[in-house]
Amino acid sequence: MSKKRKLMKVYPIEENCISCRYCEVACTMVHSESKDPVKAYKLENLLPRATVEVKEAVSLSLMCRHCKHPFCFDACISGAIMVDENGKVNLDEEKCVGCWNCVLVCPFGAAHPMIKEEKRHSFKCDLCGDRGFPACVEACPNRALIYDFER
């Protein structure tokens, strides 16, 4: 049953996370048109797909876990969420109608709502699909994120 998937994803290492939020800013930056952090936040009103959760000494970067049985996939009413052959969970922001079902059901809080004037849609980690290597992993200064095959 538990056949290993050929999926690479981002793993946070809690004991190394220093809650600097570089992963957040790097994520926002690479998903922007301008590829500039200031413009990404201020002109394009983008938000990060990875979020740093902090409680006292414990912190970690949280992003889509690309679950084997994604609740968001079951909950999606528009067919915007699809699972590819490797098991990567993709969210088509064009198809998304902004019903926030995925936001509600995600057990990790990794799907976020985006409300813009022209459109509302949810968004989540896409493992930097077009970039080849996740920006958050590259940006992490304390080796608290690793990009590895699913364990």
Place this chain on the structure above:
Amino acid sequence: MLFKKPQVAFYPFMVLRDDYKCVRCKSCVDQCSFDATYYDEDLNMIMNHHENCVNCKRCEAFCPTDAIKVVRNPSTFHPDANWTPEAIRDIHVQMLTGAVILTSTGNDKPIKNYFDHLLLDACQVTNPPIDPLREPMELKTFIGRKTDQLQFDSDGVSIKTTIGKQLELEIPVLFSAMSYGSINLNLQKAMAIACREFGTYWNTGEGGLHKSLREFKDHTIVQVASGRFGVDLEYLETSAAIEIKIGQGAKPGIGGHLPGEKVNEGIAETRMIPVGSDAISPAPHHDIYSIEDLRQLIYALKEATNYEKPVFVKIAAVHNVAAIACGIAHAGADAIAIDGVRGGTGATPKSLRDHVGIPIEMAIAAVDDRLRKEGLRNEVSLIAAGGFRSAVDVLKAIALGADAVYIGTVAKLAAGCTQCQQCHTGRCAWGITTNDPKLAKRLNPEIVAENLYNLLRAWAHDIKELLGAMGINAIESIRGNRLRLRSWGLTEQENKILGVLPAGM
């Protein structure tokens, strides 16, 4: 209500923020460990309590959009060469607290740095320089007692004399004593890894050796200080050498005090004291009031460890350091570590840090001279400490007569330290001199071990280049070779003490 006390109103540093560049990621808010930065939800702005800023530059380093600059407060007192802002501020602090001013790191006063007044020699025409990248170059250093003479077997090759235990260093640089408590386990681990990889030694300091670091025993110097924290037979045996700490350059003549609130479970276990109790190192060793007493402790430690470990004695460089060092050599130490006036610390009264002790350059020269005159130089190795900044300083110290050099501040800098002088607060934003779990995890031992290894490697290259230029292919040949040094801008008296000729002679 609106009145601010002078030391709050006249703060030394301030955080400048380019609000347009600020993306409100709040990284700086989370990184600041001194409550100098906070987020105001109503204004949706990052704000500062400038009076709390210590110029550690953590926020500046971590701002992803380069929106922050920490600067000296441009508001000044009336210019006065005598009543400097520091002098005024110290009065403002003491009039409110009624206490000594605690500080940390090394002396920040402009005490003449003699290394900057020494110049090295190089070969031209009459003797050839050596290219260290093409020819072998030896930095190997042995620390420990050397025999008076060697006796050979009848074959004329094998050595008959038994040579005492030596520490073998691949570079004449060791990491100086920084205790678990003053720094955290992550930095100790990073130093231990770097030492094992490079082939040198780190020093536990007076806080004992945590059990997770016992695997590095062959590269560990364990310290026995006046508080005797964490000392038992197993501790003494889990080492390459034992160091008796008498004094420290940043605070000669006083002990130490690790406040109870910093004594967490790990520290308590390692120091063998109850959790939450103050860890007080007395100023003297209560069993050492003379050279004879020191001899007893040295031999007690040697006896306990079956004469397998070299025993070092560390003292601060004080006025009659040469005579004291001689006494230590007579007492049977295998190496003497001398910590100069610029030596660092995790906590010390400011008055002691800045005004007690003598520069290490003078101390090396004086001690080396005296040991030679007394015919004791081969019986002890001389380790210099206190304010070494570069490979050049190391080489100059060795040329003055040291066998090796202890570096502490350099190790801290390689871990990210910005010399903000707040070690004593235990709030180090870089995760170095703190055991707060949130802050300590900022120092990844794996990364810092790589940094330290790189640093040692770079310094080894530097030293080899300098030796090559002097036509020397082994560090042994420059040791105590003051003829390869010249001074500039020093008085005749200073030249005499250092034993060097002025440039041009």
